[in-house]
Amino acid sequence: MIKLFSLKQQKKEELASGTSSAGKRKATAAQLRLTKDLNELQLPKTCITEFPDPNDLLNFKLIITPDEGYYRGGKFTFSFKVGLGYPHEAPKVKCETMVYHPNIDLEGNVCLNILREDWKPVLTINSVIYGIQYLFLEPNPEDPLNKEAAEILSTNKRQFEQNVNRSMKGGYVGSVYFERCLK
Amino acid sequence: MLQGLDYCLKMEVDNVVSTVREPLNWSGRWNHIQKVLERSGPFAHPDFEPSPDILGFLLNNCKLLVIGAGGLGCELLKNLTLTGFRHIDVIDMDTIDLSNLNRQFLFRQNDIGKAKATVASDFINNRVKGAEVVPHFCKIQDYDASFYKQFHIVVCGLDSIVARRWINGMLISLLEYDEDGNLDQTSVIPMVDGGTEGFKGNARIILPGLSACMECTLDLYPPQVNFPMCTIAHTPRQPEHCVEYVKVFGWEKEKPFGDAPIDGDNPEHIKWICGSACERAEQFGIQGVTYRLTQGVIKRIIPAVASTNAVIAAACSTEVFKLASSCGAPMNNYMVFNDADGVYTYTFEAEKSETCVACSQKPKTIHFKPTSQLRELIEFLCQDSMLQMKSPGITTTVNGNSKTLFMKSIPSIERATRPNLSKSLADLGLSSGQELIVADVTTPNSLIFILKLSDQCSAET
Ligand SMILES: [Zn+2]
Numbered sequence: 001m002i003k004l005f006s007l008k009q010q011k012k013e014e015l016a017s018g019t020s021s022a023g024k025r026k027a028t029a030a031q032l033r034l035t036k037d038l039n040e041l042q043l044p045k046t047c048i049t050e051f052p053d054p055n056d057l058l059n060f061k062l063i064i065t066p067d068e069g070y071y072r073g074g075k076f077t078f079s080f081k082v083g084l085g086y087p088h089e090a091p092k093v094k095c096e097t098m099v100y101h102p103n104i105d106l107e108g109n110v111c112l113n114i115l116r117e118d119w120k121p122v123l124t125i126n127s128v129i130y131g132i133q134y135l136f137l138e139p140n141p142e143d144p145l146n147k148e149a150a151e152i153l154s155t156n157k158r159q160f161e162q163n164v165n166r167s168m169k170g171g172y173v174g175s176v177y178f179e180r181c182l183k
Numbered sequence: 184m185l186q187g188l189d190y191c192l193k194m195e196v197d198n199v200v201s202t203v204r205e206p207l208n209w210s211g212r213w214n215h216i217q218k219v220l221e222r223s224g225p226f227a228h229p230d231f232e233p234s235p236d237i238l239g240f241l242l243n244n245c246k247l248l249v250i251g252a253g254g255l256g257c258e259l260l261k262n263l264t265l266t267g268f269r270h271i272d273v274i275d276m277d278t279i280d281l282s283n284l285n286r287q288f289l290f291r292q293n294d295i296g297k298a299k300a301t302v303a304s305d306f307i308n309n310r311v312k313g314a315e316v317v318p319h320f321c322k323i324q325d326y327d328a329s330f331y332k333q334f335h336i337v338v339c340g341l342d343s344i345v346a347r348r349w350i351n352g353m354l355i356s357l358l359e360y361d362e363d364g365n366l367d368q369t370s371v372i373p374m375v376d377g378g379t380e381g382f383k384g385n386a387r388i389i390l391p392g393l394s395a396c397m398e399c400t401l402d403l404y405p406p407q408v409n410f411p412m413c414t415i416a417h418t419p420r421q422p423e424h425c426v427e428y429v430k431v432f433g434w435e436k437e438k439p440f441g442d443a444p445i446d447g448d449n450p451e452h453i454k455w456i457c458g459s460a461c462e463r464a465e466q467f468g469i470q471g472v473t474y475r476l477t478q479g480v481i482k483r484i485i486p487a488v489a490s491t492n493a494v495i496a497a498a499c500s501t502e503v504f505k506l507a508s509s510c511g512a513p514m515n516n517y518m519v520f521n522d523a524d525g526v527y528t529y530t531f532e533a534e535k536s537e538t539c540v541a542c543s544q545k546p547k548t549i550h551f552k553p554t555s556q557l558r559e560l561i562e563f564l565c566q567d568s569m570l571q572m573k574s575p576g577i578t579t580t581v582n583g584n585s586k587t588l589f590m591k592s593i594p595s596i597e598r599a600t601r602p603n604l605s606k607s608l609a610d611l612g613l614s615s616g617q618e619l620i621v622a623d624v625t626t627p628n629s630l631i632f633i634l635k636l637s638d639q640c641s642a643e644t
Contacts, residue, residue, distance in 0.1 A: 031578065031585065031620060032620055032622075032628065032629040032631075033628075033629070035576055035578045035590075035620050035621075035622040035629050036622040036628065036629045038576065038590060038592065038593060038596075038622075039574070039575070039576030039590055039592050039622035039623065039624075040592065040622070040624060041592050041593055042592075048594070048595075049593055049595060050595050051593065051595050051596050051599070054587045054595070054596045054599035054600055055584065055585055055586045055587050056585065057578065057585065057587060058585075120327075121327055121329075122325070122326060122327035122329075122330075
């Protein structure tokens with residue numbers, strides 16, 4: 001008989017990070033996990049993924065076409081780079097479409113908590129995609145990357161809406177020119 | 184090992200000393216447990232060493248996870264906390280329904296619509312002094328290894344095979360082995376699993392890596408009854424076939440409620456299905472389509488029997504107590520119960536499968552011919568009784584480069600890899616000894632298969 005509780009106790013506290021048998025395997029933990037994540041991807045109808053090289057699951061694009069909110073009618077492309085540290089490290093996500101948005105700067109950096117401080121290995125590619133989609137439904141002026149946009153959003157919603165529309169049609173908002181990104 | 188033992192006993196003694204003065208342990212409160220833990224007896228395990236420290240361990244250190252706060256879960260929480268277990272987490276993703284109230288006795292009419300885990304925890308914490316049940320209103324899949332690692336024992340009162348398989352795979356993934364491949368027993372988290380269906384039930388103990396796991400014995404769990412498509416479409420014989428026909432074909436065609444999917448809890452939906460099913464039954468001269476039957480088929484209801492839950496939960500709780508205290512030998516290892524006609528129980532040892540896809544440590548080897556098509560390999564993964572995958576995605580590494588063989592879930596990859604299905608494994612660049620990574624909803628982790636190619640063998644393991 002195995003006296004489990006004479007044996008175990010506080011040992012559980014120790015962090016047994018990573019599987020000890022992983023060294024013998026050729027498949028990396030990232031690959032195992034990513035295959036799992038992607039095989040179970042369930043996207044809302046406003047999101048599609050494109051894999052330029054289907055053999056390279058670590059690099060892909062996400063195309064979001066919001067069907068409600070300020071950004072309705074627009075089409076925005078994001079690039080995903082998944083590192084070998086995944087899922088201990090979050091995927092790296094950039095917005096490739098220039099967008100007038102409080103949480104996305106003009107270089108395409110995205111401010112989303114689960115991509116940085118709130119990332120946990122339990123989160124998946126699916127959760128990140130939902131998070132990004134949410135940014136388009138609920139742009140958040142509290143957490144600005146594009147401060148001007150954030151300020152206008154919190155002070156004058158109508159103006160913000162007009163600015164978004166102008167940027168999506170292709171045109172200047174202030175001194176910045178935005179390429180047309182209506183679908 | 185001995186050092187560890189001394190260490191933990193000392194910890195427990197400290198804890199006991201500190202709790203003796205607490206009002207939670209009023210004189211006589213744990214008499215019933217102490218009689219078993221502080222003296223030996225005819226049913227005690229021969230190696231059992233009675234000690235007051237064991238009660239301290241149960242009260243202060245032992246951490247349990249109860250999965251499911253339904254019919255079995257309510258019983259389990261009641262039994263375990265009254266036995267002295269205090270630190271219990273409970274996970275359930277469901278909310279309370281009127282039809283639960285006859286047997287899920289921690290819930291009241293006012294609780295309808297609220298989270299089962301939360302209401303059950305609150306009830307127990309209020310009712311049982313010292314209980315610290317922590318609710319988790321979510322799916323088990325929402326947590327990862329770092330959560331499950333904290334528990335000493337996991338107790339399941341689930342109605343889903345998929346969920347059982349998932350937690351089984353999770354507990355197996357927590358096992359640690361030394362360099363010689365010997366299991367580190369401190370990494371074993373026992374799983375005590377209860378299940379009921381009407382007057383039938385079972386209770387089993389899984390010691391991951393040591394005894395038969397869910398996947399070793401998947402054959403014991405018959406797949407969900409799905410009538411063949413051709414039967415329901417062309418040759419119905421039973422009232423159930425008529426209901427199933429309306430569900431599969433009629434609803435989509437006639438869209439009685441627009442684009443709304445069938446909601447088994449919506450009486451209007453059930454009424455409409457029942458009406459259509461009656462018409463069809465009449466055409467084929469079939470009797471017996473009723474509202475109740477219709478609802479049963481749509482919701483796949485098997486009537487729950489409160490006493491079955493009580494019996495199975497009692498067996499599970501007793502096993503948890505034995506495992507946690509070592510006071511008796513645990514049941515070995517699978518008990519079936521049936522009181523449809525008299526009372527019948529039978530306990531047998533489910534055997535660990537050496538080739539189990541989940542708990543046999545080494546990756547599984549599969550044999551194919553080099554000329555076999557990828558399609559055949561996927562069919563094997565779905566049809567093999569030990570695997571029963573739903574929609575496997577497969578990747579591998581060829582010449583140091585990753586290669587996606589097939590993945591259905593992502594349209595762009597599906598398009599690009601569809602031609603692979605009819606290619607031979609050799610033409611895909613796969614060689615004997617190749618490692619395949621296979622992901623599927625039926626397991627929490629990707630699985631590794633070693634592909635063996637030879638001209639002699641057909642698809643088999
Ligand atoms: Zn197994």
